[in-house]
Amino acid sequence: MKTRPKPVADLISPDDIERLALPSNLRYGQVIYKRGGVEFIAFTPLKVEGWVGGLNGSVAEGGSQRRRTQLISTLEGLQWNCTGNPKNHQIFCKHCVALAMAIRDRTHPYH
Numbered sequence: 001m002k003t004r005p006k007p008v009a010d011l012i013s014p015d016d017i018e019r020l021a022l023p024s025n026l027r028y029g030q031v032i033y034k035r036g037g038v039e040f041i042a043f044t045p046l047k048v049e050g051w052v053g054g055l056n057g058s059v060a061e062g063g064s065q066r067r068r069t070q071l072i073s074t075l076e077g078l079q080w081n082c083t084g085n086p087k088n089h090q091i092f093c094k095h096c097v098a099l100a101m102a103i104r105d106r107t108h109p110y111h
């Protein structure tokens with residue numbers, strides 16, 4: 001049997017997110033998510049895409065531009081893409097954090 005990528009939702013446990021993101025982005029992303037700043041565009045087990053951000057206020061309050069953000073599961077592991085990041089310099093930014101948390105809550109509601 002061929003190896004398959006794991007679902008995106010299995011690669012973004014709270015520990016995973018903490019390991020991937022800088023503490024500041026972790027905080028800002030959490031605020032964006034809690035304020036309802038995530039809107040799914042496509043939701044499949046191996047690829048999730050959403051609009052993230054676009055809220056008003058300071059950065060600490062979750063304010064940011066709206067970005068199109070993707071989380072993709074591959075055989076090499078999790079990949080992410082955010083239109084706000086420079087090419088070839090893809091940090092796991094606050095939009096990625098917010099999207100990951102939204103995916104997590106949608107797929108593991110009692111976690």
Ligand SMILES: [Zn+2]
Nearest residue numbers: 082084093095
């Ligand atoms: Zn971003």
